Amino acid sequence: MYEISGKLENVTGNYFLMSHESGDSVLIDTIPISAKGEFSFKGAVDTLTEVSLYFNQNTKSTYLLMDKGWNVELEGDALYPDLINIKGGSVNDDITAFKTKNKDLLKTRADILNAAEKKSPDNDTLKVKDYVVELKNINFELSNIAANYVKSNPDKIASVMLINTFFKDETSIPRLDENLALLRGKAADFPLTDNLKRFRDKVKLSSVGAVAPNFKLKDLKGKDVQLTDLRGKYVLLSFASTTCEVCRYEKKDAVVVYNELKKQKKNIEFITIVKDIEDVPISKNITDSVKWTVIPVNGGWSAKTFDTYYIREIPYHVLISPTGVILERDFPIFALSKKMDELAGTTKDK
Numbered sequence: 001m002y003e004i005s006g007k008l009e010n011v012t013g014n015y016f017l018m019s020h021e022s023g024d025s026v027l028i029d030t031i032p033i034s035a036k037g038e039f040s041f042k043g044a045v046d047t048l049t050e051v052s053l054y055f056n057q058n059t060k061s062t063y064l065l066m067d068k069g070w071n072v073e074l075e076g077d078a079l080y081p082d083l084i085n086i087k088g089g090s091v092n093d094d095i096t097a098f099k100t101k102n103k104d105l106l107k108t109r110a111d112i113l114n115a116a117e118k119k120s121p122d123n124d125t126l127k128v129k130d131y132v133v134e135l136k137n138i139n140f141e142l143s144n145i146a147a148n149y150v151k152s153n154p155d156k157i158a159s160v161m162l163i164n165t166f167f168k169d170e171t172s173i174p175r176l177d178e179n180l181a182l183l184r185g186k187a188a189d190f191p192l193t194d195n196l197k198r199f200r201d202k203v204k205l206s207s208v209g210a211v212a213p214n215f216k217l218k219d220l221k222g223k224d225v226q227l228t229d230l231r232g233k234y235v236l237l238s239f240a241s242t243t244c245e246v247c248r249y250e251k252k253d254a255v256v257v258y259n260e261l262k263k264q265k266k267n268i269e270f271i272t273i274v275k276d277i278e279d280v281p282i283s284k285n286i287t288d289s290v291k292w293t294v295i296p297v298n299g300g301w302s303a304k305t306f307d308t309y310y311i312r313e314i315p316y317h318v319l320i321s322p323t324g325v326i327l328e329r330d331f332p333i334f335a336l337s338k339k340m341d342e343l344a345g346t347t348k349d350k
Contacts, residue, residue: 004074005039006073007036007074008074014035017029050063050161064095071088219295235268237320269293272294282294282296
């Protein structure tokens, strides 16, 4: 058995959620919390386990570690989840010490995020851009501090948790690799370390510079489409959904770009893979405006091609070379024409 208790400020509602993995399942508990912010809960785990806490309609979250016999106490503000004091258990104590040492940066980051969430006349486009730049700088500084912590504490499970927090990102794979290679002892053997390695390997399969994973699917007309059949041509592989408003808006831009590239006789083909057809079927008149290959897939986000290419947002574009190598990921459709000019060596500035 374990016990988690504490007192938190600014928790809306009379409960929050707590989840953790158990085997192949995710267990979710509803934790009652009083008007004074006080709560107490007892549960059971078999081994050291990461537990996630979700507050205020899941808009705020934090994590802690729990093991048999541990009594963990929380104190802090739900609006600043990274600064919640978590005491009890060596890993929690290590992570809290890291947070305390870097509380100024963490608070500034939380202030930026909280301010960005508020919609007001003062929250104009220029201010949002300032937020983005400042947030990027703070995250970069925090990631460097986390990397130094891992280097100094390669055997601590807290290092694994910090790697998971700061380097589990598609754009951070080289740094993820570097930090995972430093881990030793119980940190190297911790289950989350294996999960991070699997994540790294999966992302690498479809990262820039990798050979694009092949697929064989049927298009709207029932014709087999295989990526390797398009060797010798550039391929714009796009991912979309029938329930995505942004995808519908972007389709107009894609049609313009496609028609322009074909007018210029560029050596490129478009393929759009569309999910959520179970919820909203693909419109029958789509071929009236879309002249390229459209492939419907079942399974939502878990559809095999979405999973293989590690697609986590839509619309999303992947540019593949004539030799099948991924050249670019996650770029706006209107940037494609310039990219094709650069690849052909015909940019205006040359």
